[in-house]
């Protein structure tokens with residue numbers, strides 16, 4: 001993900017894929033996913049109910065993104081999303097369609113109500129980024145990290161524990177995911 005200017009893939013650089021850094025990063029993330037194969041199982045769907053999905057593992061991390069791409073795609077100040085292993089996520093009803101810029105990173109929408117539902121990040125097939133507020137119970141998907149604060153609206157704030165001016169460096173992810181998991185398992189989890 002390093003070198004990618006925005007999470008919507010507008011300025012993605014494919015050249016970084018397959019690099020030793022990326023391969024090591026993906027392996028570390030996969031190790032983290034393996035540890036979290038047991039999960040809670042959550043369902044969600046679009047506004048009209050035409051597309052439904054299910055996530056059968058604990059979330060890897062929750063995020064808010066302030067980039068201007070997310071501002072436009074959400075018609076709001078920032079997007080909210082939750083990273084899951086692709087292997088534990090499935091569309092259970094309906095057929096989502098592609099939207100957004102359709103350049104590498106793929107954003108999936110309901111074909112009827114056009115809700116932005118989930119994203120498959122370019123070069124990271126093992127992960128899916130589900131839009132947090134589409135879960136039937138979205139209350140505990142409080143964002144743990146926030147990204148692209150350099151593009152944020154001046155008044156926009158989130159309760160995220162970690163803020164990044166752009167996208168977090170890949171080598172920051174293992175520690176972030178471990179800290180997030182510890183937060184989830186603590187009784188003080190908001």
Ligand SMILES: [Zn+2]
Pocket residue numbers: 046047048049050051110111112113114115
């Ligand atoms: Zn719909």
Ligand SMILES: [Zn+2]
Pocket residue numbers: 006007008065066067068069070071079148
């Ligand atoms: Zn964004």
